[in-house]
Amino acid sequence: MNSHFAASEAALxxxxxxxxxxxxxxxxxxxxxxxxxxxxxxxPRLTDIDGHSYIDYVLGYGPLMLGHDxxxxxxxxxxxxxxxxxxxxxxxxxxxxxELVTTTVPSAEMACFSTTGSEAVAAALRIARAHxxxxxxxxxxxxxxxxxxxVAVNTPGTPAAAGTGEIEPLPSTGGVAVSDAVAVLRxxxxxxxxxxxxxxxxELAALILEPVPQTGxxxxxxxxxxxxxxxxxxxxxxxxxxxxxxxxxxALGGAQQRYRAEPDLTVxxxxxxxxxxxxxxxxxxxxxxVVANGTVGHMGTFNGHPPSFAAACAAIEAYRAEGLxxxxxxxxxxxxxxxxxxxxxxxxxxxxRQLGPMIWTWFGHxxxxxxxxxxxxxxxxNQHFGARLLQRGIHIQPRGAWLLxxxxxxxxxEESIEVASSVLAEMADAGVGVVERIA
Ligand SMILES: Cc1ncc(COP(=O)(O)O)c(C=O)c1O
Numbered sequence: 001m002n003s004h005f006a007a008s009e010a011a012l013x014x015x016x017x018x019x020x021x022x023x024x025x026x027x028x029x030x031x032x033x034x035x036x037x038x039x040x041x042x043x044p045r046l047t048d049i050d051g052h053s054y055i056d057y058v059l060g061y062g063p064l065m066l067g068h069d070x071x072x073x074x075x076x077x078x079x080x081x082x083x084x085x086x087x088x089x090x091x092x093x094x095x096x097x098x099e100l101v102t103t104t105v106p107s108a109e110m111a112c113f114s115t116t117g118s119e120a121v122a123a124a125l126r127i128a129r130a131h132x133x134x135x136x137x138x139x140x141x142x143x144x145x146x147x148x149x150x151v152a153v154n155t156p157g158t159p160a161a162a163g164t165g166e167i168e169p170l171p172s173t174g175g176v177a178v179s180d181a182v183a184v185l186r187x188x189x190x191x192x193x194x195x196x197x198x199x200x201x202x203e204l205a206a207l208i209l210e211p212v213p214q215t216g217x218x219x220x221x222x223x224x225x226x227x228x229x230x231x232x233x234x235x236x237x238x239x240x241x242x243x244x245x246x247x248x249x250x251a252l253g254g255a256q257q258r259y260r261a262e263p264d265l266t267v268x269x270x271x272x273x274x275x276x277x278x279x280x281x282x283x284x285x286x287x288x289x290v291v292a293n294g295t296v297g298h299m300g301t302f303n304g305h306p307p308s309f310a311a312a313c314a315a316i317e318a319y320r321a322e323g324l325x326x327x328x329x330x331x332x333x334x335x336x337x338x339x340x341x342x343x344x345x346x347x348x349x350x351x352x353r354q355l356g357p358m359i360w361t362w363f364g365h366x367x368x369x370x371x372x373x374x375x376x377x378x379x380x381x382n383q384h385f386g387a388r389l390l391q392r393g394i395h396i397q398p399r400g401a402w403l404l405x406x407x408x409x410x411x412x413x414e415e416s417i418e419v420a421s422s423v424l425a426e427m428a429d430a431g432v433g434v435v436e437r438i439a
Contacts, residue, residue, distance in 0.1 A: 004391055007049040008037040026173075027061070030398035032387035041068030043407040046395060054395040055412045057359075057402040062245050062270035065357075066318055067407025073274045073314045080310035086302070093309040100316040101272075101282050105243075106253045107263050108282035112291055112298045115305065117244035117269030118146025120279035121208070123298060124265045125150060127281065128206035128238035130290040136203040138196055138232075140187040141167055142218075142371030143210045145242050145267075151208065152176045154184045156215040156399065160372035161186075187213060187371060188221045193231050201235035206265075208240040211255035214401055216374040217353045217360040225261040233264075238287060244269040244279070248319050249403075250356045258356070274315035278308040324406060328357040331413055332404045335359060338417030346424040347435045349378065350385070359402035361385070363433040381433030388423040 012035060016022035023029050040047040044067055046054045056068070066073060084091075094113070102108045112127075114120045125137055137151065141161060145151040154161075155172040167184040183200065185192045187209075197204065207228065212219055220228075229239045241263035246255040248271040256263060264287050269279035290296045302308075318324075336354035339361065343350035353360045353368065363381035366373050382400055389396060394416055396402050428434050 004052075005034050005036060005048075005050055009034055011037040011049060025061075027398070031390070032383050032398065033390070036390065036395075043067045043069065044405060044409075044412050052393060054390070054393050055408075055416055057394070057396045057404065057416075059403045059405055060275060061397070062249070062403060063273060063275050065248060065271040065405050066274050066315065067405045068275075070274060070315070070318065070407075072318055073276075073311045076310040076314035077276065077307045080307040084306055087304075087306065091304065091306055091309070093306065093313055094304050097278075097309050097312050097316075100313060101268065101280055104253055104316055104319075105247070105266055105268070105282055106257050107241075107266055107284065109285045110288040110292075111280045111282035112288070113303055113309075114279045114281075114298075114300050115277045115302045115308075116146070117242075117267065117279050118148045119300065120244075120267045120269055120281045121145045121151060121240075121242060122148050123296075124240050124267050124281040124283075125206060125208070126296055127265065127283075127287060127290055128240060130296045131238060131287050132205045132236060134203050134205040134237075135181045136183060136200055136205055137181060138183045138185055138193070138204060138207045138237075140185050140209050140213070142187060142215050142374060143208075143213045143242070144215065145208055145210075146244075147172075149177050150179075150182065153178055153182055156213075156371075156374075160370075160375040187218060188224050188369075190224060190227050190231075193228055197231050197235050201237070204232065204235055204237040206238040206240050207232040208242055210242050211246055211259060211261065212250065212355060212358075213371075214245045214358070214360075215399060216362075216368045216371065217355050217358060218368055218370070218374075219355065220259065225259050229262060238264045240265045240267065242267045245358075247271060248316070249358065251325055252319055271319075272315065273308050273312050274318075276305075276308040276311035277302075278305065278312045318406070325356070328404055328406065331408060331410070332357045332359055332402075334410070335402070335404070335413045335416060338413065339420055342417060342421035342424050346421065346428045348424045348428060349381070349433050349435055350424060357404040359404075361396075361400045361402065378433055381427070384427060384432050385423060388426065389419065392419045392423060394419050 012022040046056045101111045141154045152172045153169040161167040243254040247268040251257040265283035336352045339352045349363045363378035
């Protein structure tokens, strides 16, 4: 037992007797040295049951853009639950949230709401298939679109395809039924998409993508989003941007605003609810028409969940605050610069990539321009870094993602750089993740 996390270890042991693995979402299992049991979140910080405090860059895996206790969101939720829980009917905040989404996300004209990102992806795929009358979905290797069958192939963590040829769809986990209704392409590979459009364009219902895949933060090459969109639309396929992570994060209007791209459908979740479960598929009227005319039934007991809608309305109002995104960009660029400087000073192979309030760190000599490169990075050094940061009070995602929120400030950034520098120096002493010295 690791004594630093004694209470967490004991609580996890108890949980494992009644919950397989002891955690409730598999990604959390990768936390080293151990998944932590938390009990309090405030501003940018978390406290665990051993009494340790952490600067939190996980932010609930994305939703907490406003930190752990955004007052306006909490007050809105309190007001909502004081007057009702579930209505099994309509309420005024539904149209209000629809209005907020369609006036915030550039390509959104109408929106259907669900609870989680995976559900909204499933709804988007169904809408695309109904609109086109076709079965095939194309996705990119290393992009994640939730845990449901259909797109749970070649996700972060599955082995990268070798070479540069065709990619065989690989399930992301046991129990996934892989069908020939999904094709997998390399990110930023326009030629592969051209070949697919030429050979199976008549079957193609949708091209789905993360405009910037969170794993590796590999930006689209200049012009790639435009040409991919053009190619897919040229055969009548629907272009779906999965902005579950990038929505309300890379800009108020998401990645599509940042890159001036024009998807047909957009999937939103995470930051949409600022900590409450609500998701959306939003898009052009012409495509959403399959829902309007009853061809696609959009269902869900918790769709329209009033407290989550109250949270989402308050959150979008908060995201509209003057200067929020500029301040976040500056703060996260300071953090990225500080981490890079610490790496140079300690002879570490740590590399840092930053885009808006998102950072990706990895160890190795190679730049990350593909999912295969992400997989080739030094995972051992990455785990060591994440584990030591956790022991020193910095909480990042196990694969190397850091997210900032409106609650983070210069104090957290300075403290994080200081701790990371000391961890990198320790790793250098131990010869982990360091530039090889030439004798
Ligand atoms: C890009 C992306 N799409 C979809 C999902 C699925 O969302 P959820 O976990 O809410 O089902 C996630 C979750 O991490 C995601 O990152």
